[in-house]
Amino acid sequence: MSHRSMIRSVGKIGLLTLVSRIFGYLRDASMAVVMGAGYSMDAFTIAFRLANLFRRLFGEGTMAASFIPVFTEFRHESTEKEVWNFVSKFFYSLALVLFGLVVLQIVFAPTIVGIMAPGFLHMEGKWELAVFLNRLMAPFIFFIGLSAVLMAVLNSFKTFGPSAASPIFFNLMVIFSAFTVAKWFDDPSIGIAIGVVFGGVFHFLFQVPAIWKKGMRFIPSISFSHPATKRIMHLMLPGLFGMGIVQINLLVDSLMASFLPEGSVSSLYYAGRIQELVLGIFTVSLATVILPEMSLSAARKDDQEMKETLSFSMRMHAFITVPATIGLVVLAAPIVQVLFQHGRFDALDTGRTAFALIFYSLGLVFIGAVRIIVPAFYAVQDTKTPVRAAFISLFVNVILNWILMHPLKQGGIALATSIAAAVNFWYLLRIYQKRFGPLDWTVMGESAVRILVQSLAMALACSIFLNLFSFDRQTYFFTRALALFGTIGVSIAIYFGVALIVQSKELAILRRPKDGEEIPPSNEI
Secondary structure, eight states, X not given: OOHHHHHHHHHHHHHHHHHHXXXXXXXXXXXXXXXXXXXXXXXXXXXXXXXXHHHHHHHHTHHHHHHHHHHHHHHHHSOHHHHHHHHHHHHHHHHHHHHHHHHHHHHTHHHHHHHHOGGGGGSTTHXXXXXHHHHHTTHHHHHHHHHHHHHHHHHHTTOOHHHHHHHHHHHHHHHHHHHTGGGGSSSHHXXXXXXXXXXXXXXXXXXXXXXXXXXXXXXXXXXXXOHHHHHHHHHHHHHHHHTTHHHHHHHXXXXXXXXXXXXXXXXXXXXXXXXXXXXXXXIIHHHHHHHHHHHHHHHTTOHHHHHHHHHHHHHHHHHHHHHHHHHXXXXXXXHHHHHHOSTTOOHHHXXXXXHHHHHHHTTXXXXXXXXXXXXXXXXXXOOHHHHHHHHHHHHHHHHHHHHHHHHHTHHHHHHHHHHHXXXXXXXXHHHHHHHHOOOOHHHHHHHHHHHHHHHHHHHHHHHHHHHHTTGGGOOSHHHHHHHHHHHHHHHHHHHHHHHHHTTOHHHHHHHSOOTTOOOOOOOOO
């Protein structure tokens, strides 16, 4: 696939992801209105962290990273009947494992919450609520895990649309529950937790028609001895740690924040959601597209092609996330105020969340870069290196959390996570270049200079136009939102305008193919 064709696929996935992230924001805004950033939301956040960890690991991480390289190779060596026979065996074998995990989560929920939020043990009622919510949301693991299998198979066929769109239905179900089911209970978090489970069901069901069209018939069959299944499990078990280190670090953040004043856990959650909103639109879509490409290059033993794909992906990632980082730092408070300051979410919550967002934003580039470079190791079926990097990152995060949380509160916890992500990325990059040779740093360096110039111009525009639109003097939500999004729109226009002036290669790829390059038909979405 050419670079231009890759970007077209990323754009299509990104559009669906953008819609999904918008509904994800509406989901979080609904929870902010109904629960605020206090007692109920703190308990719900701890329980939801575990459910969301599985969603991130399976939906955007380990399942695809482990499954796609092995499945791509298996498809080239097998008949269609053998391929779908294997998929059925893997699907039902994993279903059995997931059912066991659900049972274990229900039984050991008190222990899990005790580990995730030890600070809740001495808060009357809060620990009990977190335990109950943890048990209530346990079935979500089952449905999101099976959904991930369908996603991985579809992505292997370069059919990305159903997987990118399915989170929309998850978010819609949670939003519906927040404003309806939540009213049936004394604590609204219970109704929202029920919505999470049913959201997982719809997340799975939406992909069934697409996988049926490809040829899967869901014929019951269980086998843990199939060679391809063994290889996937061999990659997947360590990958649960290596690929999911960002989410694991967020669990550590929640654990540490449970010792801080009430609302700190919630503030970190909301700040992290804004960061994910920005990261998910482009970088997650890019990582989704490049994994099958790099897996195909690995199957052909073409290291140079894989390295070129990685270099190009890193440049495009920086082109989007560097200005996003600067924008989030400059506009942190206005963004939080417009997105969440409604209902029980007050000005104090806005200040605490914006403070955490600034420090989370500093790691945006590195968190995204990890998501892009880790699939390069999975493409060659190497899980050990990402695991080593993840252990180092986790160690750095824990140590820095203890050091920084006292002077900077939730901001220190967010900063520790950002630094840990940077360490994770630089370790992986060093090992990758040692094994496959250096990336094209001449081209990447030139791009970095241009991106920095463009981003500084955008940062100046953010400050100027926020004042020109009189954001601080607006008293109504609509006028505040108009001032904020007007500022963002003008600043983005200036960023791309400067990119045009400095002749950005990344912008040229987004605008049109290189001279003489034929645009191949887009992949099925």
